[in-house]
Amino acid sequence: MNEIGGVPGTPGPSGSPGPRALPDRSRGWLARAGTSWETLLLVVAVAIFLLNAQLSPYFLDPWNLSDATFNFTEKAMIAFAMALLIVAGEIDLSVASIIALASTAMGFAVQLGAGTPVLVAVGLGVGLACGAFNGLLVARLGLPSIVVTIGTLSLFRGIAYIVLGDQAYSGYPASFAWFGQGYVFWVITVEMVLFLITAIAFGVLLHKTSFGRAVYAIGNNPTAALFSGIRVPRVTFILFLLTGLMAGLAAVCLTSRLGSTRPSIALGWELEIVTMVVLGGISILGGSGTVPGVVLAAIIMGLVTFGFGLMNVPGIVMSIFIGLLLIAVIALPVLGRRLLRARR
């Protein structure tokens, strides 16, 4: 009985003229890049950019473009962390509520007379604490992340409501406004810089480090990952911490940009962030996807929002387009494969 399939040619191990080394890659980098999801997103992004430039004279104004970035930078920061979490096979629907709670905590700190550095620490700290709470329930106690984070979604925002009611905090120190309203270089906003820094940081974390490999392994097969020596609970816990931290950072930016806090800020953002992640090519089932994809998805969503806004399309109609895009993006490969199979 001989082996069926595999590479034809050379005989078995004993008596062979020395070890046979396998080539590293099966296709060149051009072929791999050409057929990837990220390339498709890039094409779509460029197409939308050109379309917008055609449709509106105000589009190519640098200050307008810079203003437009605000509608996706804060969400994208969280989306990067969320992407890693979803690749690992979990989800965190409480991120928007963490923003609300962190923001409320910062407003509270302002009432106590805190200065900008303390405010930032409070925002990031509350984010981390919320992430740790989620991580404890999911990673240590093994509870399903979707229902746990639906619970913490209500709990965190609920605490914000208890503290603030229907009031708002304002009176943030002037220096605090730098995060959300500041510019670093001509039209480049601080938030844009933070967006780029977090994109690079998470991109490197997922694609270049052993931690990132562990994330992919867990998302593909948590049991085999455990059997390969990966400390699955620890990695999962850290992912929730990172998501919480990013939500805290987004809270700092958003609060700084708005100059005030209400318990209802960032309402519904969790769904937009998940949409950004899935649009970016991350499979909701876990195990695949890249950070550059999420970057492009964020840019696409930003361009669509901005472009529609210039044409005075109300936000809620815009979201129809986003919803359709999300479904089409997932359905088309499946239907395409089925068509190919039917043709054979």
Add this chain to the structure above:
Amino acid sequence: MSPDERTAECPLLTLDGVTKTFPGVRALSSVSLALYPGQVTALVGENGAGKSTLVKILTGIHRPDEGRLSIDGQARTLGSPHDAARAGITAIHQETVLFDDLSVAENIFIGHAPRTRFGLIDTRAMHREAARLLRRIGASLDPAARLRDLGIASKHLVAIARALSIDARVVVMDEPTAALSHKEIEELYELVETLKADGKAILFISHKFDEIFRIADRYTVFRDGEMAGSGLITDTDSDALVRLMVGRSVEGIFPAGSGRFGETVMEVRGYSHPTEFDSIGFSLRRGEILGFYGLVGAGRSECMQSLFGVSRPSAGHVEIDGRELRARSPADAIAQGLVYVPEDRGGQGAITGLPIVGNVSLPSLGGLSRRGFVAMAAEFALAREYTARLDLRASALDQPVGTLSGGNQQKVVIAKWLATRPLVIILDEPTKGIDIGSKAAVHAFMRELADDGLAVIMVSSEIPEVLGMSDRVIVMREGRQVAEFDRDVASPEALVRAAAGIAVAA
């Protein structure tokens, strides 16, 4: 009617020249089988002999590549489990394929429940019918009880009642007594007699010889996917069956060891678990291959996985290289030099969605990384080295492991562990479902590892492999260690007797 008189009867179901091939392995090679109404045919053979493939063909999960399946003399094609059920074939597996959250009656009648005039399920009629069926097989179960609350023996009874409800004529029982108590086993035997009296044809798969000789009328022995022999039970005995199972001579196929062993590298004492195994103890030297033999369900894998840190033991002391091992997770075990190649290659051993290089480097990433950053060149070099050592057949290192054959997947898993330079390597059914060519490669490699100074534990249910590779063999039965043999003393008969609990002939 004695079996002799029944020989003149026509078989209810026959398989003729059935062959089934999977990528890289020929699971069944031109086998023939006949099942007679009112008789029990025992199917005997080692793991990998083709029994489970045969069951899958009978229950419509696979279709044979060649050959014919006939019922009542008519050739039939079973395209799905539904077809098999409609053809009157049903199976009872070790793990039941039922619904825990439905009631006994619903499990019996799911898919074909009796209806009232309005199309609603007639619960009363369903319960009445269920009670009738259960009474017929002597089961005192409440039709309204939830399946989750029942033990495995009761679940088997529900599966049998379901078989009766769809008027099955062929009942396949795959190791049904594996998890039953003695009393429950007796009850099952009575049930089998009831089914026989009803004229059902029963295919009974079992390793336990006392069982086979107790209830079977006929036997068929599979070996390496082929039929090694068949006939009436009265015409044979356990020695003859063992000989048919094992068949070819054991010497000459396996690489010989150097016979030189180093110092003791692993010590296990009083290792126990609340429900899976008890008082396991052994020591292991460098250069040694220690085989663990036993029937399916003896607790060998559970013991090894516990040593590896997957589950927590209740008692025991383990030392590796003189240091105590307290493995709370596999990462702890790996750090001390103990690695485990699981039986379930696709589910636990390799991550099929990741490429070869990703799998091979996974446990070694710590060493390949500087400050957390993976050095990709070093990673590819590592993968290249170890896949070449194992003569892996693939098109490139970035090929997803899921697309490789079973033998090559196993090589990836072994390569992954070798790259961590372990002290002790445990291989659980290392050549299960692998073709002979790759089997030989894995065996040669195991011997090479041992000669290089590694200590090897090999869990295996294939007698030739155990006898040919091991320097020592430990036999486990029902969670306990029941025998230990040196290489020169071990024999197939001794192993099978110890594993099945057959008393040694005086």
Add this chain to the structure above:
Amino acid sequence: MGGLITRRDGLLALALVLLVALVAWRFPTFATPGFLGGVFTDSSMLIILALGQMTVILTRCIDLSMASNLALTGMIVAMTNTAVPALPIPVLVAMAVGIGAALGALNGLLVWKAGIPPIVVTLGTLTIFRGLIFVISDGQWINAHEMSDGFKALPRLAPLGVPLLAWSAIVVVLAMALFTTRTGTGRALYAVGGNPDAAVYAGIDTGRTRCIAFVIAGGLAGLTGYLWVARYAVAYVDIAGGFELDVIAACVIGGISIAGGIGTVVGALLGALFLGVIKNALPVVDISPFWQLAISGAAIIVAVLFNARAERRPGRIILKRAERAGSSTDSTMVSGGAS
């Protein structure tokens, strides 16, 4: 009737009774039949939606678009009523159920035929449905004076002293109880969610069953759409915003397992009532309504912890200690050669 009430439901009912008793101890007016009846009526819409969500979750799916479905259907029905006041209200109700079911079918078909994970599908339809409300209404509100009197009055009609709003919840509860315990498709929900592979072997079409679950959820959302706009006498884009969370919370508290296959009508009912009691008890106990969100969040987390403990499965039992005596097997150590 097997499968209608479980031990967990009993515990939840007990917890509910204790909760009511606790509040009534300090505020006796809480436990009067009139007041409690009001709580039930107030919770009716949540009960109906929770039953719809339960149907979907049983099959191991989830429907995040139910509240948007409700809002869109409600707006369509309200607009129809404004344009054609003569149309009899029962026809409008039937229309609402039909439209809701059609929207649910969209979800179901995308899950069944396109193989898209339910969370992604309903995330998409959630925004599409909401957006469509704006498109058809041009962002305008429909206010009470634009709706016909019959339209607004129907939920308040009180045959036998019980408002129709409450009756609709009761009828849906009874219908769903019958469906999940006495129909083939209803039992198939449990099979598909509990053991999808075994369901295929039993000849059940898992994709079709899931699609039917989404259609039912959609139909119930549509019904609730009419009830909502009629009861609050207003229709606009943002109605029932965020309500899908309350619905899922009711299911989790009611013991519906997110993994599928486990859950009862009684459980969903009790879960919805639990949230309703909390919502109505807060003003009585003089806790600001702003506590409601946090309390239901805490209740979800406690319920998930509780569910997880209940769902744990026992491991393999290999050691047999009990009946060693009298066995014919030889369990003494057999060794050969020097050891």
